[in-house]
Amino acid sequence: MNFELNPEERDFELEVERFLAANHSDDVMDANPEQLSQTVETPAKRVFMGKLAKQGWLGMSWPEEYGGAERAGIYDFVLTEALSRVGAPQPGKGVGIVGKTIIRHGNPRLKETFLPQIIRGEVEFAIGYSEPAAGSDAASMQLRATRDDARGGWVLSGHKIWTTSAHFADWYWVGARTDPASKHGGITLFLVPMDHAGLEIHPTWTIGDERTNEVYFDDVFVEDDFVVGEVGKGWTYICEALDLERFAMLPVGPHEMKIAALCDWARNASRDGEPVRDDPGVRSVLARLVAELEVARMLQRKVISEALKGRIPTVQAAMYKLFQSELGQRVANAALDMMGPAGQLKPGVEGAPLDGRFERSYRYTVVDTVGGGTSEIQKNIISRRGLGLPKNF
Ligand SMILES: Cc1cc2nc3c(=O)[nH]c(=O)nc-3n(C[C@H](O)[C@H](O)[C@H](O)COP(=O)(O)OP(=O)(O)OC[C@H]3O[C@@H](n4cnc5c(N)ncnc54)[C@H](O)[C@@H]3O)c2cc1C
Numbered sequence: 001m002n003f004e005l006n007p008e009e010r011d012f013e014l015e016v017e018r019f020l021a022a023n024h025s026d027d028v029m030d031a032n033p034e035q036l037s038q039t040v041e042t043p044a045k046r047v048f049m050g051k052l053a054k055q056g057w058l059g060m061s062w063p064e065e066y067g068g069a070e071r072a073g074i075y076d077f078v079l080t081e082a083l084s085r086v087g088a089p090q091p092g093k094g095v096g097i098v099g100k101t102i103i104r105h106g107n108p109r110l111k112e113t114f115l116p117q118i119i120r121g122e123v124e125f126a127i128g129y130s131e132p133a134a135g136s137d138a139a140s141m142q143l144r145a146t147r148d149d150a151r152g153g154w155v156l157s158g159h160k161i162w163t164t165s166a167h168f169a170d171w172y173w174v175g176a177r178t179d180p181a182s183k184h185g186g187i188t189l190f191l192v193p194m195d196h197a198g199l200e201i202h203p204t205w206t207i208g209d210e211r212t213n214e215v216y217f218d219d220v221f222v223e224d225d226f227v228v229g230e231v232g233k234g235w236t237y238i239c240e241a242l243d244l245e246r247f248a249m250l251p252v253g254p255h256e257m258k259i260a261a262l263c264d265w266a267r268n269a270s271r272d273g274e275p276v277r278d279d280p281g282v283r284s285v286l287a288r289l290v291a292e293l294e295v296a297r298m299l300q301r302k303v304i305s306e307a308l309k310g311r312i313p314t315v316q317a318a319m320y321k322l323f324q325s326e327l328g329q330r331v332a333n334a335a336l337d338m339m340g341p342a343g344q345l346k347p348g349v350e351g352a353p354l355d356g357r358f359e360r361s362y363r364y365t366v367v368d369t370v371g372g373g374t375s376e377i378q379k380n381i382i383s384r385r386g387l388g389l390p391k392n393f
Helices: 007-022 043-054 074-085 094-105 108-119 234-248 253-268 280-308 314-344 353-368 375-386
Strands: 125-128 144-148 153-160 171-177 187-193 199-205 211-223
Touching (some): 094 108, 094 234, 171 234, 187 211
């Protein structure tokens, strides 16, 4: 197995790195990803997306007919990793989930309306699957879509939770129940303008100070043209998009930066008058984290390698997601252990090591093990699909 980038891919990586150095901006980049949350939108970030679009880097793997370059999905991955290493915003759900699903299943109106805007980096989407009684088991969603033949569309009523970016997105990519009699076959995907008068958005603040949202639907009318693909096929499209999206999963770049920052701190800090770097316990923990970072990188490459062979890397992606998100917690735990009580001081408080970066990271990384499928769900996938274990044993 050789997981290294080939010469063309490496050239592309260098090209992206040169671009990022030339376009460095403190307004849109922050090597401390816990500080500049991906869930905060600013005009500067949109301008930056426009620059990525001008480089031809949004939708690189799309067909040429829709403005893409038909490049292999690994180029999307190389771009995402390079952006994450400097804390720059990454192409959102538009290019991956929404764009690729519309290309495969969307009607001409959806293609004309959304694909050019996505590839120019002009539009943001929020994803609405989760509900109070439908999280890990998202196919239990109950938000109701009722047929309105007179107006030629559907009326949506109900309640979504955990919709990240609903407070700044332009469009809502939302799953709703069109047939209560069929669990998986009764779900349909819709596109709803986020400023629709029937939508009410309420913030939910996570333990990591990140904003996500609850969204209430009060008779929200959606015309037939804004149904994605066929009625009743929403669950198939949701699963397919997850598979397509495995290239754009959590990058390892942020862990790389955090471990480097922690090593730097340990090199220079002292505790009770002794240099931290001389503590064998600290050295051993740091060595372990650096080795685990390598493991995460290899698991990630395995996902990509499977996908490039045309296989669906469900099990490999579950292994990577589980290891990567829990490594984030292990790094933060180790930092707080090494720093002692001062490590609990919050950003901005005098005396906080690394300005409280790891205090925040300790809270923020918990969320990563929940969003996108909890650790337990990843373990279920590995045990059943990977190891062939029975459901109840
Ligand atoms: C910050 C954040 C952002 C999010 N953003 C979005 C978004 O933009 N759009 C969206 O649609 N959703 C989003 N989510 C929702 C996310 O996908 C769900 O939170 C997640 O799937 C878990 O669902 P739940 O919270 O309802 O927990 P539950 O499913 O109720 O799970 C509760 C506990 O039970 C465990 N559990 C559940 N089922 C099983 C099982 N079969 N076997 C073993 N253990 C099990 C879980 O691991 C967990 O520990 C976000 C969540 C967070 C925290």
